[in-house]
Amino acid sequence: YHMKVETESVQSFLNCRDDHSIKDFDKFHFSPRSVPYKHMPCYVLKMFGELGFINTWRIKTTTLARFILFVKKGYRDAPYHNWVHAFSVAHFAYLLMVNLNLIKNDYITSLQGLAFLVSCLCHDIDHRGTNNSFQTKCGTVLASLYSSEGSVMERHHLAQSMCILNTDGCNIFESLSSEEYSEVLDLLRNNILSTDLTSHFRMAEQQREMISAGFKKNDPTHRKLLLAMFMTCCDLSDQTKDWRVTKKTAEQIYDEFFSQGDLEKSMGTAPAEMMDRERASIPDLQVQFITNLVLPLFKNLADLFPAAQPLVDTIINNKNVWKHARHLFQEYSQNGTKSMEILL
Numbered sequence: 625y626h627m628k629v630e631t632e633s634v635q636s637f638l639n640c641r642d643d644h645s646i647k648d649f650d651k652f653h654f655s656p657r658s659v660p661y662k663h664m665p666c667y668v669l670k671m672f673g674e675l676g677f678i679n680t681w682r683i684k685t686t687t688l689a690r691f692i693l694f695v696k697k698g699y700r701d702a703p704y705h706n707w708v709h710a711f712s713v714a715h716f717a718y719l720l721m722v723n724l725n726l727i728k729n730d731y732i733t734s735l736q737g738l739a740f741l742v743s744c745l746c747h748d749i750d751h752r753g754t755n756n757s758f759q760t761k762c763g764t765v766l767a768s769l770y771s772s773e774g775s776v777m778e779r780h781h782l783a784q785s786m787c788i789l790n791t792d793g794c795n796i797f798e799s800l801s802s803e804e805y806s807e808v809l810d811l812l813r814n815n816i817l818s819t820d821l822t823s824h825f826r827m828a829e830q831q832r833e834m835i836s837a838g839f840k841k842n843d844p845t846h847r848k849l850l851l852a853m854f855m856t857c858c859d860l861s862d863q864t865k866d867w868r869v870t871k872k873t874a875e876q877i878y879d880e881f882f883s884q885g886d887l888e889k890s891m892g893t894a895p896a897e898m899m900d901r902e903r904a905s906i907p908d909l910q911v912q913f914i915t916n917l918v919l920p921l922f923k924n925l926a927d928l929f930p931a932a933q934p935l936v937d938t939i940i941n942n943k944n945v946w947k948h949a950r951h952l953f954q955e956y957s958q959n960g961t962k963s964m965e966i967l968l
């Protein structure tokens with residue numbers, strides 16, 4: 625049986641070498657969700673290779689392959705917070721490093737780049753499709769473990785990632801010196817914890833000040849804020865793709881949110897409006913989310929990196945489609961078609 629699993633997993637790393645059907649993999653407009661599911665592990669390996677991490681950090685290919693498969697297995701089949709989300713977030717980290725030349729232009733070091741890519745891949749491992757307030761409200765096991773420190777889910781994602789690194793034959797950082805090793809684990813921790821909404825809001829203010837005051841490449845605090853900003857950009861990168869992608873993502877997210885709302889109702893607690901399928905208006909919520917969170921973040925990115933301006937334009941286009949959708953929804957919802965099908 626083990627032979628079968630091993631050969632199957634080895635096979636899953638060979639089939640993207642000759643896959644010439646994928647064009648523009650390195651471009652901002654490319655949608656990683658269009659990569660065939662069974663080719664995703666192979667494209668992760670490709671990204672590590674293209675960024676030079678395999679050679680620079682002496683990563684054994686078999687170790688990296690096994691690590692990727694363990695990370696993939698660590699994700700559940702939640703409607704949104706699944707392996708495909710992790711792959712798309714990691715792909716955007718790759719796009720930022722390639723298109724903004726982050727390492728070549730000394731915005732980040734190669735070690736920070738390695739930690740950045742690994743953090744994106746691992747940032748939502750073992751997500752259950754419910755958010756932090758659900759954990760504390762319902763007193764889940766994860767809440768009992770982490771609620772005193774906050775960022776309950778993110779601490780769990782980090783703990784799961786550490787478990788995989790400590791699994792035989794999966795430690796991709798084994799060739800690093802002890803200084804590099806402790807630095808990369810520090811980076812992993814900061815990056816994964818920065819994908820918590822509350823820590824994002826706390827850092828968003830400092831990021832704005834950093835950019836208006838002028839970014840300093842060798843300022844360690846600026847470095848930390850920049851990496852946190854990159855993590856959130858990657859987590860929200862579906863918003864930078866064409867309408868079909870952002871629409872599909874919204875369907876998956878609200879599928880997850882409404883399931884949590886149903887669960888909370890069955891437990892006798894009232895869900896937030898965005899989690900309540902009876903009350904939520906998806907276009908309104910999306911216009912708010914894009915206006916309050918997504919746009920300010922990517923405007924900051926474009927202030928620092930003008931090459932990222934096309935991303936802001938795409939986000940604004942998608943926001944306008946949601947604005948137009950609001951009228952459609954109001955019109956149709958009188959006839960009860962509250963579903964997303966009516967959106968082209």
Ligand SMILES: Cc1nc2ccc(C(=O)NCC(C)C)cc2n2c(-c3cc(OC(C)(C)C)ccc3Cl)nnc12
Pocket residue numbers: 818819820821824856859860873874877898909913917
């Ligand atoms: C399309 C899209 N709509 C969303 C609508 C609402 C919310 C939500 O949680 N609202 C609560 C208030 C307090 C803001 C999140 C949404 N969302 C995310 C997302 C981002 C996350 O965290 C970072 C990356 C740090 C922002 C964490 C979890 C998620 Cl699901 N990703 N895509 C989306």
Ligand SMILES: [Mg+2]
Pocket residue numbers: 747748777819820
């Ligand atoms: Mg998360």
